[in-house]
Amino acid sequence: MIKKEMIAMLLAGGQGSRLGVLTAKVAKPAVSFGGKYRIIDFPLSNCINSGVDTVGVLTQYQPLRLNTHIGIGIPWDLDRNVGGVTVLPPYEKSTNSEWYTGTANAIYQNLNYMETYNPDYVLILSGDHIYKMDYEVMLDEHKASNADVTIAVMPVPMEEASRFGIVVTDEEGRITEFQEKPENPSSNLASMGIYIFSWPVLRDALIKLSEQPNCDFGKHIIPYCFENDKNLQAYEFNGYWKDVGTLGSYWEANMELIDIIPEFNLYEEFWKIYTNSSNLPPQYISENSVIEKSIISNGSEIYGDVHSSVLGAGVTIGKGTVIKDSIIMQDVTIGENCVINKAIIAEDTVIGANVTLGIGSEVPNKDKPAIYAGGLVTIGENSVVPADVQVGVNTAISGVTTKEDYKDSMLASGETLIKAGERV
């Protein structure tokens, strides 16, 4: 009989709509991060580094990029004879067929997958956080405290606690109360959305709540376990952990990587982050370039200046172009004599010559002021920006745009320009 002590279920089906045009065509876990990585690389690398070699990845929204990225799991050593990584999309059943309607519902629909491995424990992860964490230590705590459920929590500043799901614990770390975005929090321990369940407890809860519409871990499963007097423990985590759910936090987390000694250090030997990188060659920096306080990935060719930016693999920056405070994802080509300020440019996009991004006054975005904020210019993947145009702040561009789309060669601050078509 196949037996795995702990298996991981990684929820990677969400769109992450607060990332705007970045997730128009890919699921959030597949969005690039830190130059050569994608967000899902962090939980997947944590799994293998923690000795968890069986991972089910639940996909639903736009899974193509995720599927290609994960493949059979070779980059993470998750190509195994027994276990390894399995991509789990929703599927048709003889009685009913439904999409994954909630986080717990997605896990429920894959009960069979989990049963195959006869696990003692199931680790529930989400594919949208940047952190390094040893799940084995968390499992040890789970066993030591005889817990039924262990929830990873981290201390947040008290004044920010009202933005999170807060847990209150007794001295032993047993959870005594949950508060969802409380006005007057009585603790500063925020739930990180990482759970270890003892398998019988999870199985029982999933089956009992199988009729619950949009069954969700935070809203239904955890409260159900709590009400039934299960032992819920908090596991306090004090390392770097960043939610990159909004464009602002995504930009910030990338920029934190370029500090001289970054809080989140990619250069450590003993907890490597693995990724599927097909781009091997070294990067070329030209005679006339100035590179400062930046990270640049494999195979890029830099003929211009790069300041305080994060560049992915295979990026080409033309002569005379100045990039500042920006995130340029893989295989983006930027023409000559451009000025790029505080922009996020997604994969395979082409920017013509003499383009200026991120100028003008701070005007809130007219369509989605909550998403396109913070003075950023966001450009979706496979887009084209023609030569000689200027783009204001809090703007979004997606698709193949031509000169005619820019009135007086200008996209004013706060405008959104979404066009059909992809660059071929």
Add this chain to the structure above:
Amino acid sequence: MRAVGIILAGGNNRKMRELTQKRAVAAMPVAGSYRAIDFALSNMTNSHIQKVAVLTQYNARSLNEHLNSSKWWDFGRKQGGLYVFTPTITADNGDWYRGTADAIYQNLDFLRRCHEPYVIIASGDAVYKMDYNKVLEYHIAKKADITVVCKDLDAGEDATRFGTIRMNESCRIEEFEEKPMVANSSTISTGIYIIRRRQLIDMVEHCAEEERHDFVTDILIRYKNLKKIYGYKINTYWSNISTVDAYYKTNMDFLKPEVRNYFFKELPEIYSKVGDLPPVKYNPGSVVKNSLIASGSIINGTVENSVLFKKTFVGNNCVIKNSIILNDVYLGDNTYIENCIVESRDTIRANTRHVGENGVKVVVEKNERYAL
């Protein structure tokens, strides 16, 4: 595919000076992210050759480490695969490989058990891209016994470290001199051969009976009037790295956009073992001009006209000019390096100065690594 591949990677070479004390030439790091053998291996896999044997003998640890998994070159297959053959003691043989032909002879069982009609023999110390199928088509069209891939050297290049060739109008090889004192021809053999498998087995067996061991002198040169040996000329980039100067020049060639474009951008690509290293980090104070930097490096100083391999750490106020820094080198603050090749995993202490005055200097320092 109609051919199996053999890569000769056993050689040592005094002309590489200190650099080959650590490894076989085929395992030399090249162009920032690669090793020399990656080029031959990638050409094999890109030519759809599924079965490749690497024959190795001299200081193979580094090479074995590089080849510890065949999947990076797509050789992890049920049909075919990557085989690394080092000399072994058997009931009827206790010798090392005494030459290239002997190396093949000692692994003749491998060739006997293949079913592919042709064998492609290549060396592991050249940087090039080649579709061996084109050579094979030529070989078949010419009804040749052996085809030798050859190249015209540019004026001023030294042909005496190669085998020089003279061909007639129909490209049959009439003269073949191995490492001549004075070169009579600027056409050289690239060490890439195609031969029918049965023919190779016969010739190598025959050689062994006569106690001859070298493929070039004892097969190519000895048989050149008896067998139909043809030359196949290439005019694409090909560079052998087996002297310090050639190695230095080959790496520096990658600073030229046309060479980078040919190897890095144009398909098919060159594969290598994946290092899982983070992007390069440029801290304040870094000045980088006309240089190649491989992943995992951290730059705090000045780098000009140089090639930095993986995981180089350049300290504050360092100056690196016209140099090659191999994998995982730590350069302490205020180091000055000009016209040098710094051996891999070296630690250069702060305030050190190394300048290659007359030609390229090979720097090997065995200092303890500073705790980073």
